[in-house]
Amino acid sequence: MVERWGVYEIVLTGPSSGNPFTDVEVQAIFSYRNRDVTVDGFYDGGGRYKIRFSPDQEGSWRYRTVSPTTELNGHRGDFEVGPAGAGNHGPVRVFGRSLFRYADGSRHESYGTTCYHWTHTGDLDHEELTLASLAESPFNKVRMCILPTQDMRPDRLAFVGSTAETLDRTRFNLEFFSHLEDRIGDLGRLGVEADLILFHPYDKGHWGVDNMSPELDRFYLRYVVARLAAFRNVWWSISNEYDFNHAKTVADWDDLLLYLQRIDPYRRLASIHNGTRMYEYESIYDFDKPWTTHQSIQHWDAARAEDWRARYPRPVVIDEIGYEGDVDRRWGNLTGREMTRRFWHGMAAGGFVGHGECYVDNPNGHWISRGGRLIGDSPQRIAFLRSIIDEAPADWTDTADYRLIYFGERVPAEHFLELGDEDHLIDVIDTWQMTVEPVPGRHRGRCTVPLGRSDLALRVRRVRRRTDATNKVREVA
Amino acid sequence: MVERWGVYEIVLTGPSSGNPFTDVEVQAIFSYRNRDVTVDGFYDGGGRYKIRFSPDQEGSWRYRTVSPTTELNGHRGDFEVGPAGAGNHGPVRVFGRSLFRYADGSRHESYGTTCYHWTHTGDLDHEELTLASLAESPFNKVRMCILPTQDMRPDRLAFVGSTAETLDRTRFNLEFFSHLEDRIGDLGRLGVEADLILFHPYDKGHWGVDNMSPELDRFYLRYVVARLAAFRNVWWSISNEYDFNHAKTVADWDDLLLYLQRIDPYRRLASIHNGTRMYEYESIYDFDKPWTTHQSIQHWDAARAEDWRARYPRPVVIDEIGYEGDVDRRWGNLTGREMTRRFWHGMAAGGFVGHGECYVDNPNGHWISRGGRLIGDSPQRIAFLRSIIDEAPADWTDTADYRLIYFGERVPAEHFLELGDEDHLIDVIDTWQMTVEPVPGRHRGRCTVPLGRSDLALRVRRVRRRTDATNKVREVA
Numbered sequence: 001m002v003e004r005w006g007v008y009e010i011v012l013t014g015p016s017s018g019n020p021f022t023d024v025e026v027q028a029i030f031s032y033r034n035r036d037v038t039v040d041g042f043y044d045g046g047g048r049y050k051i052r053f054s055p056d057q058e059g060s061w062r063y064r065t066v067s068p069t070t071e072l073n074g075h076r077g078d079f080e081v082g083p084a085g086a087g088n089h090g091p092v093r094v095f096g097r098s099l100f101r102y103a104d105g106s107r108h109e110s111y112g113t114t115c116y117h118w119t120h121t122g123d124l125d126h127e128e129l130t131l132a133s134l135a136e137s138p139f140n141k142v143r144m145c146i147l148p149t150q151d152m153r154p155d156r157l158a159f160v161g162s163t164a165e166t167l168d169r170t171r172f173n174l175e176f177f178s179h180l181e182d183r184i185g186d187l188g189r190l191g192v193e194a195d196l197i198l199f200h201p202y203d204k205g206h207w208g209v210d211n212m213s214p215e216l217d218r219f220y221l222r223y224v225v226a227r228l229a230a231f232r233n234v235w236w237s238i239s240n241e242y243d244f245n246h247a248k249t250v251a252d253w254d255d256l257l258l259y260l261q262r263i264d265p266y267r268r269l270a271s272i273h274n275g276t277r278m279y280e281y282e283s284i285y286d287f288d289k290p291w292t293t294h295q296s297i298q299h300w301d302a303a304r305a306e307d308w309r310a311r312y313p314r315p316v317v318i319d320e321i322g323y324e325g326d327v328d329r330r331w332g333n334l335t336g337r338e339m340t341r342r343f344w345h346g347m348a349a350g351g352f353v354g355h356g357e358c359y360v361d362n363p364n365g366h367w368i369s370r371g372g373r374l375i376g377d378s379p380q381r382i383a384f385l386r387s388i389i390d391e392a393p394a395d396w397t398d399t400a401d402y403r404l405i406y407f408g409e410r411v412p413a414e415h416f417l418e419l420g421d422e423d424h425l426i427d428v429i430d431t432w433q434m435t436v437e438p439v440p441g442r443h444r445g446r447c448t449v450p451l452g453r454s455d456l457a458l459r460v461r462r463v464r465r466r467t468d469a470t471n472k473v474r475e476v477a
Numbered sequence: 478m479v480e481r482w483g484v485y486e487i488v489l490t491g492p493s494s495g496n497p498f499t500d501v502e503v504q505a506i507f508s509y510r511n512r513d514v515t516v517d518g519f520y521d522g523g524g525r526y527k528i529r530f531s532p533d534q535e536g537s538w539r540y541r542t543v544s545p546t547t548e549l550n551g552h553r554g555d556f557e558v559g560p561a562g563a564g565n566h567g568p569v570r571v572f573g574r575s576l577f578r579y580a581d582g583s584r585h586e587s588y589g590t591t592c593y594h595w596t597h598t599g600d601l602d603h604e605e606l607t608l609a610s611l612a613e614s615p616f617n618k619v620r621m622c623i624l625p626t627q628d629m630r631p632d633r634l635a636f637v638g639s640t641a642e643t644l645d646r647t648r649f650n651l652e653f654f655s656h657l658e659d660r661i662g663d664l665g666r667l668g669v670e671a672d673l674i675l676f677h678p679y680d681k682g683h684w685g686v687d688n689m690s691p692e693l694d695r696f697y698l699r700y701v702v703a704r705l706a707a708f709r710n711v712w713w714s715i716s717n718e719y720d721f722n723h724a725k726t727v728a729d730w731d732d733l734l735l736y737l738q739r740i741d742p743y744r745r746l747a748s749i750h751n752g753t754r755m756y757e758y759e760s761i762y763d764f765d766k767p768w769t770t771h772q773s774i775q776h777w778d779a780a781r782a783e784d785w786r787a788r789y790p791r792p793v794v795i796d797e798i799g800y801e802g803d804v805d806r807r808w809g810n811l812t813g814r815e816m817t818r819r820f821w822h823g824m825a826a827g828g829f830v831g832h833g834e835c836y837v838d839n840p841n842g843h844w845i846s847r848g849g850r851l852i853g854d855s856p857q858r859i860a861f862l863r864s865i866i867d868e869a870p871a872d873w874t875d876t877a878d879y880r881l882i883y884f885g886e887r888v889p890a891e892h893f894l895e896l897g898d899e900d901h902l903i904d905v906i907d908t909w910q911m912t913v914e915p916v917p918g919r920h921r922g923r924c925t926v927p928l929g930r931s932d933l934a935l936r937v938r939r940v941r942r943r944t945d946a947t948n949k950v951r952e953v954a
């Protein structure tokens with residue numbers, strides 16, 4: 001029995017001659033009561049065809065396959081879907097205007113990090129180290145690429161062939177995908193979303209995978225979606241720094257995102273990530289377009305999340321805000337303190353911030369490129385921030401019962417609050433020292449809290465009197 | 478003999494009955510060879526009318542007065558204008574696209590500060606303290622208001638009357654203006670520009686001076702210009718935070734700026750200062766409009782100066798970028814370090830940044846409101862920055878011979894430079910410790926400079942070989 005939001009897989013036998021990737025097509029129609037979901041299959045080598053499906057409801061499902069290839073056509077079956085297992089909350093969805101929730105309704109705030117090519121190193125020990133680092137980190141999303149950069153010479157590429165000359169972009173490397181999906185599964189078990197970057201502009205003509213024809217782009221997307229969309233922790237990022245790719249226009253990206261939406265039976269979270277400095281809205285993608293689910297933004301000014309939230313009815317994920325480290329690139333030499341501040345600024349403004357790290361002398365290499373081990377100062381502070389938000393009401397950005405006032409680099413001697421005529425609890429949070437110090441007593445009316453050092457936040461919680469089931473008055477904050 | 482860019486004043490006797498401010502008009506036409514300049518006179522009480530003129534050329538000038546009032550009409554005279562005295566470089570003008578110069582061609586980079594109502598305290602000792610503080614500061618411009626805020630109860634207002642009820646907005650308080658022009662003169666002697674804020678939105682209906690009729694606005698402007706425009710250190714800021722004034726539209730401000738340009742014989746520097754957070758260009762005033770000479774911007778992100786420079790052919794003056802201090806307002810609790818960083822970011826991006834200070838426990842009160850004594854950490858660092866820029870070529874933002882690379886809060890372990898095949902001198906500047914440490918030797922080609930702490934800048938100067946008059950080869954950096 002497959003669990004809800006798990007993966008059910010049909011394996012069929014069919015042709016292995018010619019180029020099955022291009023020549024053979026198979027789909028399955030999965031049905032629950034009177035609802036049909038059509039899912040593409042994919043060729044997995046040796047005459048094997050797989051159709052992967054992630055059911056979103058418990059109960060009896062049935063399927064039938066459809067293919068112009070006789071051997072693959074007309075297979076039927078049924079299966080039972082049981083409850084989600086422990087730790088399986090389903091895929092992340094957009095909730096309301098600018099929040100996320102798991103499909104089971106439980107909370108999800110996004111704490112992303114970036115390991116662009118952690119699955120391309122060819123070093124399994126290193127990949128295990130990355131997974132262990134993620135497991136003990138606060139991060140629950142990783143941005144990661146499928147395609148290589150011009151400088152990489154990985155053992156395996158998404159396509160068959162190991163050099164630019166021999167690369168056959170009409171055939172997929174099955175070991176590559178098998179490995180990639182294992183890693184996506186590993187992330188899923190850790191509760192980490194795989195924010196898959198489908199294209200990026202770092203090829204510069206070397207592999208020829210950033211300027212393919214629309215047909216090849218779709219061919220690639222369709223295979224990726226058929227193989228990977230069933231993993232409930234998959235997000236789609238159609239491109240990193242899309243505007244740095246001079247071979248494609250915004251209209252091209254629109255076409256690809258629309259295509260992606262059409263072939264993805266689950267409508268996984270999907271977005272597109274800008275590269276330019278984006279001082280102005282002109283250089284943000286228009287996230288009103290219905291094929292994006294959230295705003296994936298590169299910008300250093302997290303506090304602007306508030307404006308982006310106002311502008312588009314989509315959650316704001318600042319997937320690149322600068323990286324902690326000391327490399328000689330403008331984007332890669334934030335102190336841990338500055339990285340931490342940007343997380344707090346972003347969360348306080350109702351956005352979600354992404355982390356990255358690149359220290360010159362990290363013996364495991366740059367985290368942003370290949371994962372490994374985190375050595376920076378910010379992850380533990382981001383974990384602390386996460387513990388604070390975890391304790392906050394789920395609508396922490398929009399309720400008067402709870403306020404998080406973040407001062408960051410600003411150092412007021414004190415902060416004045418007008419609390420009205422209900423009792424409040426106030427805590428001074430040192431976001432760098434990771435302490436929470438209650439201001440003794442309960443507070444109402446006009447109230448001044450001494451501050452006077454940097455990296456502080458105030459948490460203000462209204463104490464509500466509630467009558468519980470036993471008619472006792474309880475106070476909750 | 479009056480000096481070039483000095484003030485020549487004609488005093489005439491005329492009517493003192495009725496309301497001479499509204500009833501009497503007098504102008505003088507000043508002529509140099511075949512050039513005429515028409516200048517408004519103003520009533521200065523006791524039947525005295527003055528016409529103030531600042532000649533911009535040495536040599537023989539003549540004048541004749543024009544007035545419908547017989548006693549004031551047809552006066553003629555001539556006078557000689559001599560060379561500018563020591564320290565008199567003339568008014569500041571726009572130079573090229575985004576720089577300033579004094580009228581005599583000497584350099585002027587703007588280092589502004591803010592003392593909104595330093596001339597309204599009624600405390601002359603305090604005003605002298607302010608002047609002394611300015612004299613030893615790096616600042617060469619002060620933003621200052623003419624009109625009071627709702628909360629102030631100054632001894633003297635620009636208009637006659639001391640309460641909101643008795644204020645007569647058709648008569649000017651002569652003591653107020655006499656005092657104000659003394660202070661403008663004091664600033665001029667210190668080499669400090671008086672950036673006069675003509676309107677502001679902080680009246681909230683109390684004095685009734687932020688929502689006057691267009692006629693009263695013009696009446697007020699005309700008097701101010703007639704009295705003060707002759708001071709060569711006057712700049713006009715038509716309004717502070719103009720967009721917070723709900724009684725006026727952008728079209729109203731356009732009208733007033735156009736009017737100002739028309740009545741100001743010298744076309745002093747003129748701009749308008751925004752209040753909104755100005756995330757987007759939409760909320761910047763359109764500085765292409767010909768009646769503005771420079772962009773007067775409120776924004777916290779100094780590095781954007783580069784974009785604003787690109788956008789409008791006007792110098793960028795970030796007149797509000799947050800203030801050093803510890804007050805409980807978002808704009809008023811920067812550390813000295815952060816204030817310093819914003820100055821460096823702005824200058825490195827080719828903009829000019831304004832300072833302000835407001836410490837709760839400054840016994841002399843808030844510098845931004847009433848002047849007094851500076852106690853912050855940034856002024857001495859801004860002086861250090863000024864000393865660096867003073868040594869730079871005048872076109873420091875646009876020459877390949879000189880580069881200032883500022884890292885601010887970023888901490889790269891090292892910085893790579895590609896210097897080409899000419900020798901360069903490199904200095905590591907610690908903008909906080911105020912040290913300049915040369916990287917020994919001369920540098921060309923590929924070069925890596927160790928950094929590794931915050932608040933550093935690199936100065937890179939090309940060494941050019943020149944042949945001097947004696948045919949000796951000299952090297953200059």
